[in-house]
Structures are given as structure tokens and as C-alpha cells.
Amino acid sequence: MYYxxxxxxxxxxxxxxxxKIVILYGSRQTGKTTLIERLLAVDDIKREGxxxxxxxxxxxxxxxxYETMTPEKARVVIGEAxxxxxxxxxxxxxxxxxxxxxxxRLKDVRIVATGSSSFELSEEVGEPLTGRMDEYVLSTFSxxxxxxxxxxxxxxxxxxxxxxxxxxxxxxxxASDMKRRRAxxxxxxxxxxxxxxxxxxxKNSDMLGKLTKVLSLQIGNEVSYKEIGDLIGxxxxxxxxxxxxxxxxxxxxxxxxxxRNLRNELKKSKxxxxxxxxxxxxxxxxxxxxxxxxxxxxxFENYLIAERMKNNRLKDLDVQSFFxxxxxxxxxxxxxxxxxxxxxxxxxxxxxxxGQATKARCPKxxxxxxxxxxxxxxxxxxxxxFVTGGDLMVAG
Numbered sequence: 339m340y341y342x343x344x345x346x347x348x349x350x351x352x353x354x355x356x357x358k359i360v361i362l363y364g365s366r367q368t369g370k371t372t373l374i375e376r377l378l379a380v381d382d383i384k385r386e387g388x389x390x391x392x393x394x395x396x397x398x399x400x401x402x403x404y405e406t407m408t409p410e411k412a413r414v415v416i417g418e419a420x421x422x423x424x425x426x427x428x429x430x431x432x433x434x435x436x437x438x439x440x441x442x443r444l445k446d447v448r449i450v451a452t453g454s455s456s457f458e459l460s461e462e463v464g465e466p467l468t469g470r471m472d473e474y475v476l477s478t479f480s481x482x483x484x485x486x487x488x489x490x491x492x493x494x495x496x497x498x499x500x501x502x503x504x505x506x507x508x509x510x511x512x513a514s515d516m517k518r519r520r521a522x523x524x525x526x527x528x529x530x531x532x533x534x535x536x537x538x539x540x541k542n543s544d545m546l547g548k549l550t551k552v553l554s555l556q557i558g559n560e561v562s563y564k565e566i567g568d569l570i571g572x573x574x575x576x577x578x579x580x581x582x583x584x585x586x587x588x589x590x591x592x593x594x595x596x597x598r599n600l601r602n603e604l605k606k607s608k609x610x611x612x613x614x615x616x617x618x619x620x621x622x623x624x625x626x627x628x629x630x631x632x633x634x635x636x637x638f639e640n641y642l643i644a645e646r647m648k649n650n651r652l653k654d655l656d657v658q659s660f661f662x663x664x665x666x667x668x669x670x671x672x673x674x675x676x677x678x679x680x681x682x683x684x685x686x687x688x689x690x691x692x693g694q695a696t697k698a699r700c701p702k703x704x705x706x707x708x709x710x711x712x713x714x715x716x717x718x719x720x721x722x723x724f725v726t727g728g729d730l731m732v733a734g
Contacts, residue, residue, distance in 0.1 A: 340511065341372075341376070342479060342483055342484070342486075342487050342507070342510075342511075343483065343486060343487075344369070344373055344476065344483060345480055345482060345483055345652050346373070346474055346476055346652065347373070347376075347377065349474065350362070350373070350374075350377055350474060351377055351380075353472045353474070354377060354378075354383070354448060354450065356472070358470055358471050358472045359437055359441055359449040359450070359451065359463075359467055359470055359471040359472070360448075360449070360450040360451070360471070360472055360474070361427075361450075361451050361452075361453070361463060361467075361471050361472070361473045361474070362374060362450070362451070362452045362453075362473075362474050362475075362476055363452075363453055363454075363473065363474070363475045363476070363588075364452075364454065364475055364476035364477065364588060365454060365477075365478070365530065365587065365588035365589070365613065365614075366454045366525070366529040366530055366532065366533075367506055367507065367508060367525055367529055367530075368476050368477060368478055368506065368507065368588075369476065369507045370425075370452040370454075370476050371425055371452060373476060374423060374425075374450055374452060375390075375423075378421060378423060378450075383420070383421055386419065386420035386421065387417070387418060387419030387420055387421065388419055388420075388421040388422075388423060389415070389416050389417065389419045389421065389422050389423070390423045390425065391415075391422070391423070391424050391425070392424075392425040392426050393424070393425065393426035393427055393428065393429030393430045393433075394425070394426050394429065399429065399430050399431075401415050402415075402424065402430050402433065402436050403430075403431070403432075403436070404431065404432035404433075404435045404436045404439075405432075407435075407436045407439050407440075408439070409439060409440075409443035409444065412439060412440045412443065412444055413444060416440075416444065416447055419447070420446060420447060420448060421447065421448045421449075421450070422440065422447055422448070422449045422450075423450050423451075424437070424449070424450070424451040424452070425451075425452050426452065426453065426454065427451040427452060427453045427463075428453035428454065428533070433451070433463065434463035434465070434466035434467050435466045437449055437451065437463065437466070437467060438466040438467060438470065441467075441470055451463075454532075454533055454587070454588075475588075475651060477588075477613070477648045477651070478504060478505040478506050478507070478613070478614050479505040479506075479507065479510055480505070480645060480648045480649065480652070480725075481493060481645055481722065481725045481726060482649075482726055484496070484505070484510065490722065494722060497718060497721075498627070498628050499515075499518075500615070500641060501615050501628060501634075501637045501638060501641050502615070502616065502619060502625050502627075502628070502637075503515070503518040503519070503522065503615075503616040503619070503625070504522070504614035504615050504616020504617060504618075504619075505614060505616070506521070506522070506525065506614060506616060506617075508521045508525070509521050509522060509616055515625070518616070519620075519625055522616050522617065522619075522620035523620060525617070525620070526617060526620045526621065530587070530589060530617065531546060531550075531587070531589070533583075533586075533587045534546060534580070534583045534584060534587050534589075545570065545571075545572060545580075546580065547621075548569075548570040549566065549570055549572070549577065549580055549581075549584075550584070550589070550621050551621055551622060552566050552569055552570060553566075553581070553584075553590060553610050553612075554612070554618045554619075554621045554622045555622065556610065557609075557610070557611055557612065557618060557633075557636050557637075557639070557640050558609065558611075558635070558636035558639050558640065558673075559609065559636075560595075560607045560608065560609055560663075561608060561609065561610050563575075563577040563578050563581075564577075581610065588613050589612065589613060589617065590610050590611065590612055590613065591610070591611055591613060591644070591647070592608050592609070592610050592611075593608060593609045593610075593611065593643070593659060593660060593661050593674075594607075594608050594660055594661075595607040595608065595660060595661060595662065595663065596660035596661065596662045596675050596677075597662075598707075598708070607663070609661055611639075611640045611643055611644060612640060612644070613644055614644070615637055615640050615641050615644070618637075618640065619637075634690050635688070635689070635690045638688060638690045638718070638721075639673055639674075639688045642674075642688055642716060642721060642724060642725060643659075643673075643674055645724075645725035646659075646674070646676075646724060646725055646727075647659065649725060649726060649727045650676075650727070653727065655678065655680075655727075656678055656679065656680075657676050657677070657678045658676065658677045658678070659674065659675070659676055660674075660675040660676075660677070661673060661674060661675065662675055662685070662704060664703055670701050670703055670704075671701070672685045672686070672687060672700075672701065672704060672713075673686060673687055673688045674686045674688070675711075682710060682711065682712070683708055683710060683711035683712070684711065684712055684714070685700065685704065685708075685711050685712065685713040685714070686713075686714050686715070686716055686724065687700075687713070687714070687715045687716070688715075688716050688717075689715060689716070689717045690717065690718060691717065691718075692717045692718065692719040694717070695715045695716070695717035695719070695720075698715040700713035
């Protein structure tokens with residue numbers, strides 16, 4: 339399998355030369371282990387020695403157990419190596435306290451750890467490693483990463499494939515659509531929901547499956563935890579806690595409503611999108627071509643927002659993301675807003691059809707309430723500038 343250069347490589351390589359512990363989060367199967375192993379294979383780091391331990395292996399979890407960890411034991415485990423790499427660190431109890439001991443007492447050892455669930459790992463490392471760590475998130479492939487592999491034009495021509503099958507490494511590198519579907523089915527059935535199912539030792543995934551299917555059918559629409567709970571037989575507090583777990587496992591993300599000036603603005607509403615559109619389609623078992631689908635617009639919207647957020651996170655932008663709607667009929671909603679100190683308030687409407695995009699207009703109520711905001715319409719003719727933050731343009 340060929341290797342696709344990741345956007346995070348430079349930042350991680352620099353962080354590995356620093357004095358802090360490097361923590362890399364990300365969904366299962368996004369290539370965290372591959373990326374770290376690649377960065378640790380450079381000549382000087384490799385020459386100094388690397389010890390790799392995995393939370394997947396019982397014996398290696400026990401080596402890093404906090405109850406028995408001392409500086410002397412750490413030195414025995416690491417030996418003369420200058421790098422300790424802990425994979426699947428969220429599976430090791432009190433790993434934050436263990437890494438704190440090693441970091442504070444073995445100052446010549448660099449430490450890097452990965453985890454597929456930011457809920458477990460962030461809880462484990464948060465307080466013990468305050469001020470001692472740099473945290474990063476590895477997403478599925480981004481538009482710029484894939485465009486560098488081929489060309490911006492080629493990647494734009496692959497838009498339908500991205501909307502249908504997403505951007506997981508095993509999916510992107512698959513040789514056919516049949517193999518892409520097989521990879522997504524395997525990911526959904528075997529790996530993706532492991533961290534959620536571990537919560538409260540859930541033995542039956544039926545309820546989680548029902549929830550993710552309902553969420554899949556509601557992308558682009560406001561969701562009500564109570565309505566979802568009524569549909570699947572779950573109280574709304576449990577629905578919310580499951581969704582939080584799905585978010586911490588990098589399966590979904592939430593957008594809140596933007597409200598400042600108008601009484602009839604929705605204030606407590608939220609929308610839920612999937613971090614990868616291929617996972618969303620796999621959950622509902624629908625890989626039909628875009629031309630015969632009823633949800634093409636929503637898929638496009640989900641893809642655009644997910645890609646934009648990858649870009650914002652990579653560039654470490656201090657940006658807040660929302661959607662906007664007021665009660666009543668008519669075009670009184672905006673698909674996506676960003677607010678930042680640098681660029682102010684940006685509003686975006688998404689239209690799959692370029693023809694519809696040329697006719698779209700900013701809602702009058704929004705323009706009157708927020709005259710300082712800029713409004714833009716994004717279609718498949720100009721979406722590249724949006725998903726890359728303006729860093730890459732392709733002629734129409």
C-alpha cells in the first residue's frame with residue numbers, strides 16, 4: 339500500500355523534538371500508528387532507540403501499570419532507548435500518572451502516546467499531564483492531503499466518491515467500490531464503535547445501532563434528544579450521553595445554534611453530523627449514486643463542514659462553528675457560521691447545484707440583525723476554497 343503524506347507530519351515532527359509528551363488522538367483506522375512509526379523511523383531517533391508498547395497487549399499494559407511503576411522500573415522497561423511510544427494508551431489504567439513519573443524522572447526520554455477515544459485517554463492524561471503535553475488529532479484524509487497525492491483537479495473529480503465512501507485510509511486506497519464498501523462494513527462492525535461499547539460494559543450493540551441509524555437519517559436537520567429517545571426506546575439523558583460518547587470516539591460531531599440579537603432565533607437547537615460520510619452511508623446501507631439519491635444535498639453539507647473543521651483544527655484556528663435559524667417559514671436559515679476574532683462572523687449556505695447557488699441570497703432577517711457578517715454560497719463549483727480555508731483554488 340502506498341503512503342499518503344499527512345498534514346500533521348511537520349507539526350508532530352517538531353513536537354517530538356520538544357520536551358513535552360506528545361498525545362495523538364483520532365478515530366480507529368485513521369493511521370495514527372503508521373504516522374508515529376514513520377516519524378520515529380528517522381535516522382537519529384531510530385539510532386537512539388525506540389521502545390514500543392501497546393495497550394492492546396495485556397503483558398505490556400502490566401509493564402506500564404501505575405500501581406507498580408517507579409523510576410527504577412521505568413528505566414528497566416525503557417533501557418537505554420531515548421523514545422517511548424505507547425499505542426492505544428486509553429486502554430491502560432492511570433496511564434497519565436505513569437507517563438508523569440517517566441517524564442519527570444527520566445528527562446532524557448521522549449514520550450509519544452496514541453488513543454482512539456478522547457474520552458478515556460483525555461480523562462486519564464488530563465490532570466496528571468497538565469503543562470506536560472501537546473495534543474493533536476489525526477482525522478481521516480483531508481482534501482489537501484488527497485490533492486497532493488494526485489492533483490487538485492483529480493481530487494475534485496473524486497467528489498462523488500468522497501461523499502459516498504468517505505476518506506478513511508483503507509477506503510481511499512481500496513481498488514474498487516466493492517472493496518470500499520467492504521472496508522466500511524468491516525470498520526463499522528469491528529472497530530469503530532468499540533470504545534463506545536466499552537462504556538458501561540455494553541454487551542448489546544442493538545441500541546447503539548438504532549441510535550446511529552437515526553442520526554444518519556437526520557444529518558442536516560435539527561435533532562431532539564427526546565424525539566430520538568421516543569423512536570428507539572431510550573430516555574433523552576441516555577441519548578445525549580451516547581451521542582457524547584460517539585463524539586469522543588470521533589464518529590459524530592455537533593453544531594449548536596447561533597443566537598444573539600433576535601427573539602425568534604433558535605437558541606438551544608443542535609445538529610449532528612458524521613465525521614466521515616462513508617461511515618454515515620455504511621450505517622444506513624446506502625451507496626447509491628448521487629444522481630438518484632434524495633440526500634445528496636445533506637451529504638454535501640456534511641462533507642463540507644467536516645472538511646472545514648479538519649482545516650481549522652490543523653491550522654489551530656480559534657474559531658467557533660454554528661448554524662442559524664429563526665422560527666417561521668421561508669428561507670430563514672443558514673447552514674454554517676464561523677465566528678473568530680480575526681475574521682469576524684462568516685455565514686455560508688451550501689447548494690449542491692451551481693444553478694441554485696447563483697440564485698441563493700442571504701436571509702434578510704440575518705442580514706438586518708448582523709450587518710457586519712459576510713455571506714457566501716458554496717456549491718460543487720467553488721467548494722475547494724471553502725474546505726481548504728482559501729489556500730487552494732481550482733478554476734471552474
